[in-house]
Amino acid sequence: VTATCVRVPVPIAHGESVYFTIEDESATAQDIMRVVADFPGNVLEDDIAHQIYPQPINAVGKRETFVGRIRPDYENKG
Structure with a gap:
């Protein structure tokens, strides 16, 4: 698993880009x-x-983890 935290200028959330191999x-x-x-x-x-897709505004006041933009990585095969 490779995870990248994406900081955006909002006070309520942050995003992560996560790559994993199955x-x-x-x-x-x-x-x-x-x-x-x-x-x-x-x-x-x-x-x-x-x-x-996940947006910080939808996370206001919530504790769940919002997940989206799931797609295959066509450039890295393994």
Whole structure:
């Protein structure tokens, strides 16, 4: 796992870009989304077609972890 903290000038949240490798090469982004959505404490916001993705404004007053923009890394195969 490679994690990068992304600081933005807002007083209520921060973001992280997380890259990870999974053993099952047949797993899809949709499979990962299902796992993330089912994990307690996570909120999946991942619908790029409708511009739904984690934003600091949605985290105000909440303790959940907002996750989105899940996609394969086509440049790094392993």
